[in-house]
Amino acid sequence: VFYVLFLLIWVFFFDNYFFLLLFFVYIFFMMVDFSWLGALLFCDSYVYLCVAMMSIFVLGLVLFVESSSFMKLLSKFLVFFCVIFFFSSSLLMMYFFYELTVFPILIMLLGFGSQVEKVGAGYYLVFYTVFCSSPFLVLYYYSFLFLNYVYFDCLFSYEFVFFISLCFLVKFPVYFLHLWLPKAHVEAPTVASVLLAGVMLKLGCVGFFRVLLGLMSYSSFFFMLLSFLGAVLCSFFCIYQSDVKSLAAYSSIVHMSMFLAGLMSFSVLGKSGGSMLLVSHGYSSALMFYLIGEFYLVFHTRMVYYFNSFMMSGVFFAVILFLVFISNSGVPPSLCFYSEFLCVSSLFSGYFVVFVFIFFYCFFVFYYCFYIITSIMMGQGVLGFYVFSFNFCVPMLFLCYNVFWLGIFL
Template sequence: MLEFLFLSVLWLFKPIYFLLFAVLFSFLIFNNFSWGGLFLVLDSYSFILLIVMSLFILGIIIISEKNNNLLILSEILVFICIVFFIPSNMMMLYMFFELSMFPILVMILGYGSQIEKINSSYYLMFYAAFCSFPFLFVYFKSNFLLVFTYYNFVISWEMFFILSLSFMMKFPIYFLHLWLPKAHVEAPTTASMLLAGLLLKLGTAGFLRILGSLSFVHNNVWILIAFLGMILGSFCCVFQSDSKALAAYSSVTHMSFLLLSLVFITMSSKISSVMLMLAHGYTSTLMFYLIGEFYHTSGSRMIYFMSSFFSSSMIMGILFSVVFLSNSGVPPSLSFLSEFLVISNSLLISKSMFLMIFIYFVVSFYYSLFLITSSLMGKSFHNFNTWNIGFSVPLVLMMYNVFWLSVFY
């Protein structure tokens, strides 16, 4: 089974073969469940689904990206992410977690279009460094006993807080999120798609692994931070003029919602958070892809100039509306199902939570709808490459794919 993964590395310079072998690997992993090796062990179906999602995103990138170097960097990043989802060793987990920074940094610094990309790379590096050193400290203090991938022993609240910091930065929760909009705005479209679709899932997958220890400490702080991130992040979205920054802040709000779901620590909230990870991965990838297509055609990312999609290209208009509606959680999209589960969970725990979630939903529906209405109507003509946009239909299908429910239940 693993030989397919290593074969895919040999084909690094032929992206299509790389994708083929990685897909074969993901199919075999479904059959050969919980294979235990020296370093890699597969412990839950949710990680397989994340691997499948990363391959989907890579497929769309291979079809749409013309720059060969960006393609190779994307392959390296997807490989790092796949190996991150299946280690049995905490040190390996940390190693690949940090290694995933490298391809994204090269993408931003090498292929970003504005000079601010240096500033955003500084943000990325310093956030990563400051939030990750404490993790190594915890690892050292535990006498290197954290060999297995799951933390399920009793640790103090402070220790858990330090431990979760490095994952929180990749979430990104509000207060540690500042690098995300900066990196997104400077990165090329391919890097944005990978950053939103894959890199944010590393934080959540890592947090899933340390959830066992969260059962022993009180988690009100996390619920508070999650609510702050949801509501403040969605208000940030309303006041954005750059559409890419809007998409970046909207992924901050979704990730805060995911954190809220995770810290309930019930079975249903775990299921809904994994579904939200999948939904967010597909939706945000498509959001950045469509905004990037508009940017390549018109040379502007301002929401003020986003207009006349329907008179320019029908398929672009329809896909744009479908993607941003899915972003705001409209049924029957995957994000609606997961958000419904989270809301029912929070209602069981506390009635006052519903008011906060209601505010979040109103605001997030507003900014998604505002973007759709402002971009569909208009008289000018944009010459979109519709052949390219048609390729994103598979991701739209995955975004509305309720089939995942049968895997979880």
């Protein structure tokens, strides 16, 4: 029995196609009956299934384009921990796998990063994660085992609920807890950035879904203000970024801030828009970081100044990059447009004064996305640029614009 179990584990983690096929079939059959509990796993919403399916697509892109076997193994472990996190049957189990996901991404960052600043980025990643999640264990000791529940909807003090949610807010990340993300993205290799943006940021969002009911008895003004500050300021920071990867990292903070604002409206529109934003941001950000990584691999620079003239040097790359940034900016008919439209509609229904914040948010996002898009199309090419692995982006690019997801969340 031991040898059979060892053989199954070996095949599961060391055979790429078997790993992808098994996970894909597993999640596909879960969609038939999405509400169930058993084997320490729990699912009661299509949101968790769609996020898990998105993780499998992101992992597929990584396994097809990465050449290092060790990086592939770390990627599979990371996605495995994340999928178990999405279907955890208690908040304590979520915390356990939440902390486990730090190790693969930290090994990728420190082991495969190319610059010495990766040590500082690793310190930021570990410090923010440990500092914000350590109070969770203290609260678990004094919670009378209420954290063994799937959803945290108990009426404790506001401070108790705040520290429970702080554990997950650092992985959005919200503004003031975001400094680790741009540093980690800039210093990490391409595969680590793709997994960090496409999968790991969804840990905080899914965890926040579990504690959302505990926040309904208290004022949401603090979290709403935090989300508006993050959306407006980080979109403004994107305008003067000289590193394209840093720009994409701040863009992720902008989208996650809109997700938090939609949830804090405590409405059906806000929750549907936030759920859809998780899926749309996962696909578009993973593609964006992968394409930026391929650009750096060929030209050995990530400067915005040189990020241009692709229409003359590589048409296929220019078209894919154009569609990805269009999706990231929330232009119809991208899925990001529908999700942000629902989030903004939920905010207008309860707080009309947020129109000022939404105006500046839309203006700044349109400005930096339009600048990048025009840079892609303009200029004179000097070097032919085509990589065969660009073809693996097409399925995920289709999912960025696939309105099939609307039928699940609405």
